[in-house]
Amino acid sequence: MKIKGNPAIISALVSHVLTWVAFLWLLLWPYSYRGILITQTAGEPPQTTETYTSMLAVNGPQVILPLLFPIIITALLMAVTASNHSKKVVKLTAWPLAAILLGFSILSGFSIGMFYLPAALAASVTAVLLFRRKTKFESSVALPPNKAMLK
Numbered sequence: 278m279k280i281k282g283n284p285a286i287i288s289a290l291v292s293h294v295l296t297w298v299a300f301l302w303l304l305l306w307p308y309s310y311r312g313i314l315i316t317q318t319a320g321e322p323p324q325t326t327e328t329y330t331s332m333l334a335v336n337g338p339q340v341i342l343p344l345l346f347p348i349i350i351t352a353l354l355m356a357v358t359a360s361n362h363s364k365k366v367v368k369l370t371a372w373p374l375a376a377i378l379l380g381f382s383i384l385s386g387f388s389i390g391m392f393y394l395p396a397a398l399a400a401s402v403t404a405v406l407l408f409r410r411k412t413k414f415e416s417s418v419a420l421p422p423n424k425a426m427l428k
Contacts, residue, residue: 285406289358292378292399293351299392300344303332310335347393350378354400358407367407375404 303309309332317323332340357370379397382390 285358285403286355288399288403288406289351289355292396292403293348293355295396295399296347296351296393299389299396300348303344303389303392304341305331305333307331344389347378347381347396350374350381351396351400354378354403358403364408367404371404371407375400 308329310330312328312330314326314328315323316326351374354371354374357367357374360366375397378393378400382394382397384390386394
């Protein structure tokens with residue numbers, strides 16, 4: 278896998294790194310949830326206390342699996358990018374993966390989706406770049422001679 282000079286691989290890598298950043302940010306950011314505790318004792322005015330906590334602390338470990346979904350999608354996209362298949366294989370894998378990630382970002386946009394939107398856009402760029410590239414398979418196929426070249 279040659280990374281230098283291959284924009285599709287770089288774009289897939291950027292998409293994957295962005296999903297990891299979003300995952301860690303959403304999971305561990307201590308200001309994900311804000312709680313206000315109001316206490317009042319007899320004869321005194323009420324006292325409010327603000328508490329902040331992470332998504333992991335509030336929801337527990339079961340929140341990890343839904344947050345890992347985009348990471349799995351971009352890992353599959355990286356595997357498709359690193360392989361050297363024909364455009365038909367790329368159409369059947371890269372485009373749906375990018376569309377799934379973009380759909381996930383849009384459907385969950387007002388909660389966690391906005392954090393994954395940059396990764397979804399980078400995945401879409403990867404799919405476009407993969408569609409436009411020539412693979413070793415296609416380069417090795419002998420093309421028929423062009424009539425203009427024969428004159």
